[in-house]
Amino acid sequence: MEECGNGTCFAMCPEKERWMREREGLLHVFEMDEKTKNSRKPKADPSKIIKCFNRPAAGQLMADPSQLRPAPTLLLTTRYLLTKIVTRRDRDWAFIYDFIFDRLRAIRQDIIIQRIGVIQSIEILLPIVRFHVYASQRLCERNISEFDKKINNQHLLECLQRLLVLYEELDRLLYQKDRDVNTSMDMLSVTEDRQQMEAIYILLHLGNITVLNRVLSLPKRYRSRDIDLALKISISWHLKNYVRTCRLIQELSPLLACAVLCNMPKIRRHALAIMSSGYNSKMLTFPGIKLQEILLYNDINNIRADCGLFGLTFTNENVQFQKASFNEQQVLANSEMYFSIPVLQDFLPRILFECT
Amino acid sequence: MDSYIMQLRRIWLNQDGDTLADLLSLRHSHISISQLGSEAAITKAMEHLPSPFDDLVLYHMKTVHAAAKGDPCTAYEYQSSAVQSLTKILQLQKEENWMLPVMNRMCLELRLLAVRAENSKAGKNPKPGEVLEKCTECLMGCFRVCAADNRSSEDDTKRWGMLALVNQLLKVYFRINKLHLCKPLIRAIESSALKDQFSLAQQITYKFFVGRKAMFDGDYKAADEYLTYAFERCHKRSTKNKRLILTYLVPAKMLLGYMPKSTVLEKYELTEFWELAEAVRKGDLRSLEKVMSKHETFFVGAGIYLIVEKLKPIAYRNLFKKVYLALNTHQIPVESLLTALIMHGVEDVDMDETECLVANLIYDGKIKGYISHQHKKLVISKQNPFPRLSSLT
Numbered sequence: 190m191e192e193c194g195n196g197t198c199f200a201m202c203p204e205k206e207r208w209m210r211e212r213e214g215l216l217h218v219f220e221m222d223e224k225t226k227n228s229r230k231p232k233a234d235p236s237k238i239i240k241c242f243n244r245p246a247a248g249q250l251m252a253d254p255s256q257l258r259p260a261p262t263l264l265l266t267t268r269y270l271l272t273k274i275v276t277r278r279d280r281d282w283a284f285i286y287d288f289i290f291d292r293l294r295a296i297r298q299d300i301i302i303q304r305i306g307v308i309q310s311i312e313i314l315l316p317i318v319r320f321h322v323y324a325s326q327r328l329c330e331r332n333i334s335e336f337d338k339k340i341n342n343q344h345l346l347e348c349l350q351r352l353l354v355l356y357e358e359l360d361r362l363l364y365q366k367d368r369d370v371n372t373s374m375d376m377l378s379v380t381e382d383r384q385q386m387e388a389i390y391i392l393l394h395l396g397n398i399t400v401l402n403r404v405l406s407l408p409k410r411y412r413s414r415d416i417d418l419a420l421k422i423s424i425s426w427h428l429k430n431y432v433r434t435c436r437l438i439q440e441l442s443p444l445l446a447c448a449v450l451c452n453m454p455k456i457r458r459h460a461l462a463i464m465s466s467g468y469n470s471k472m473l474t475f476p477g478i479k480l481q482e483i484l485l486y487n488d489i490n491n492i493r494a495d496c497g498l499f500g501l502t503f504t505n506e507n508v509q510f511q512k513a514s515f516n517e518q519q520v521l522a523n524s525e526m527y528f529s530i531p532v533l534q535d536f537l538p539r540i541l542f543e544c545t
Numbered sequence: 546m547d548s549y550i551m552q553l554r555r556i557w558l559n560q561d562g563d564t565l566a567d568l569l570s571l572r573h574s575h576i577s578i579s580q581l582g583s584e585a586a587i588t589k590a591m592e593h594l595p596s597p598f599d600d601l602v603l604y605h606m607k608t609v610h611a612a613a614k615g616d617p618c619t620a621y622e623y624q625s626s627a628v629q630s631l632t633k634i635l636q637l638q639k640e641e642n643w644m645l646p647v648m649n650r651m652c653l654e655l656r657l658l659a660v661r662a663e664n665s666k667a668g669k670n671p672k673p674g675e676v677l678e679k680c681t682e683c684l685m686g687c688f689r690v691c692a693a694d695n696r697s698s699e700d701d702t703k704r705w706g707m708l709a710l711v712n713q714l715l716k717v718y719f720r721i722n723k724l725h726l727c728k729p730l731i732r733a734i735e736s737s738a739l740k741d742q743f744s745l746a747q748q749i750t751y752k753f754f755v756g757r758k759a760m761f762d763g764d765y766k767a768a769d770e771y772l773t774y775a776f777e778r779c780h781k782r783s784t785k786n787k788r789l790i791l792t793y794l795v796p797a798k799m800l801l802g803y804m805p806k807s808t809v810l811e812k813y814e815l816t817e818f819w820e821l822a823e824a825v826r827k828g829d830l831r832s833l834e835k836v837m838s839k840h841e842t843f844f845v846g847a848g849i850y851l852i853v854e855k856l857k858p859i860a861y862r863n864l865f866k867k868v869y870l871a872l873n874t875h876q877i878p879v880e881s882l883l884t885a886l887i888m889h890g891v892e893d894v895d896m897d898e899t900e901c902l903v904a905n906l907i908y909d910g911k912i913k914g915y916i917s918h919q920h921k922k923l924v925i926s927k928q929n930p931f932p933r934l935s936s937l938t
Contacts, residue, residue: 402850405850427854427855428855432898436898466908467903467904467916473915474919
């Protein structure tokens with residue numbers, strides 16, 4: 190496919206949109222000029238305002254070059270959002286997330302409309318995927334009115350699948366061209382990033398047979414430490430070995446841990462169901478502190494909450510497992526953060542850009 | 546050359562499906578006619594053959610020509626166009642199904658060409674499965690025409706062609722690892738009134754794939770049923786197919802608690818499973834792990850690596866049963882189970898994980914009893930603490 194008319198907007202936001210949003214009072218706090226912030230009609234700071242997401246409507250011309258930002262501008266905008274905004278401490282992070290989520294979505298839309306090339310698309314999408322993975326952990330305890338896991342996950346998978354397809358396309362491009370020294374240097378870091386993305390894909394689909402079979406049949410040279418570890422974790426879960434699964438999770442790098450932790454409510458639910466059979470007794474109890482260690486609970490109070498959810502008794506910091514009382518209808522345990530907020534804050538923005 | 550076209554014309558008018566299938570096959574003697582792809586031949590075909598049949602023949606001739614030149618990708622493209630013109634013809638033919646043999650042959654050869662095209666691109670094309678995926682779209686076109694033909698009488702309905710197409714599609718979906726697409730096809734066959742009347746060969750192929758699908762869904766009982774049907778009815782002399790069926794039937798049976806006999810496995814050269822069965826029977830995790838890595842390529846290639854992985858819990862059960870028999874007590878120290886696991890080569894295992902393995906076995910009904918975490922004991926039922934696996938539902 191040919192590239193359709195490249196954008197001519199070299200600012201993060203097209204002028205037309207800026208005027209319109211100033212006029213209509215649709216500026217986000219992060220986009221306002223500091224001096225006019227408290228006035229009745231705040232002005233936009235041209236270096237801060239960013240094109241927001243608009244659902245394509247019938248009859249609307251999407252391909253107006255003056256409204257589209259070319260690849261370098263998109264990359265710059267992504268970097269601005271994921272370094273300057275993501276690290277702000279003056280606002281609640283859910284608020285920050287909402288702003289970034291929307292502006293990144295507009296960036297993805299610009300990529301698609303302009304059919305931006307493979308390498309540049311990869312460069313932009315990569316930190317976006319990481320952002321959604323990170324957010325899935327950082328906001329997992331939030332109420333649905335503040336953070337919708339499902340929507341985040343849906344966008345995460347959309348970006349990740351697109352990215353993995355782009356890597357395949359890149360492979361094909363490189364086969365056609367003769368590789369010179371420069372590209373093979375570039376390739377080195379691309380491969381590392383790609384393996385991280387493949388590992389994330391495995392970890393998001395924990396225990397999924399189709400995904401596992403695909404990875405197992407990949408040639409050995411595509412395997413890396415990350416992928417091998419992700420594979421081990423997923424296979425452990427395939428056998429519902431919750432002890433090993435949770436033990437291995439602790440060996441993952443922070444970003445990969447964030448990815449697999451999305452499955453924690455599912456892991457805990459199944460583990461508690463299995464334990465309700467295995468430790469089934471009217472007299473005996475299981476120490477909460479042990480359960481905390483095995484299933485990676487941060488706060489023993491959350492064990493109490495989960496026990497309540499599944500109809501198990503929790504007294505004197507001990508769980509009484511009883512097969513008959515386990516509530517099978519409940520398919521997920523509560524969400525709990527694994528990393529503390531200061532630790533997560535410290536990861537920023539490095540975790541979004543470096544492959545560690 | 547001329548006689549080939551005249552023959553086509555006559556057979557078309559006679560509505561002789563089987564002969565026509567031969568004349569449009571890529572494995573029939575006519576493909577050695579050297580001028581088949583020439584301008585003259587094409588003009589001739591256009592002159593003598595009625596529309597829309599001429600389109601079909603035209604594409605067929607081009608396919609033969611490309612295949613003869615050793616260009617499987619182009620040959621695939623032409624064959625795909627040929628099948629598309631066939632789809633149009635089938636759609637026009639109301640209340641008749643004499644073309645079904647032609648459809649079966651052409652669709653089969655379409656898939657084989659797709660496989661060849663795929664292989665010829667191997668290494669050069671990092672997007673494996675692309676051609677095969679396109680091939681399924683083409684097959685689906687035929688399938689839709691057949692499945693929608695529910696007005697014709699039972700003798701004339703094109704629904705008789707459904708199962709052959711479904712089998713082709715299942716083959717491709719399994720090859721490109723898109724198992725979720727199988728479901729609607731299986732539903733279409735299961736709800737069909739002709740379900741048990743299709744030819745035996747087609748039913749065997751179908752049951753083979755449905756059995757494998759059930760296996761991936763974790764329904765080993767159903768898998769056993771379908772695969773056993775396929776194995777028992779498969780022709781005695783098609784050893785290759787019988788072996789293929791066993792590749793899935795044996796692990797399904799093992800998961801249900803039926804261990805294979807060495808004679809069967811030797812007969813079909815499937816001794817990998819014998820090593821596996823021995824390790825599972827003895828509860829020898831170390832040799833189980835060894836067999837799995839030794840034959841990893843085979844298991845992964847057959848898509849049963851994860852199924853084989855599921856044999857581990859059975860091996861744990863057998864090992865724990867041995868510990869029970871040795872200690873002869875109903876209160877087995879978890880410590881002893883752990884020692885047994887370590888002795889049999891399980892790596893980095895501790896008390897917590899041992900309890901987890903036991904809890905899973907209890908959950909699955911493979912051990913009757915409960916764990917006392919405080920006393921570090923597995924307390925097992927006085928009656929039948931290790932029920933026969935084959936007795937579990």
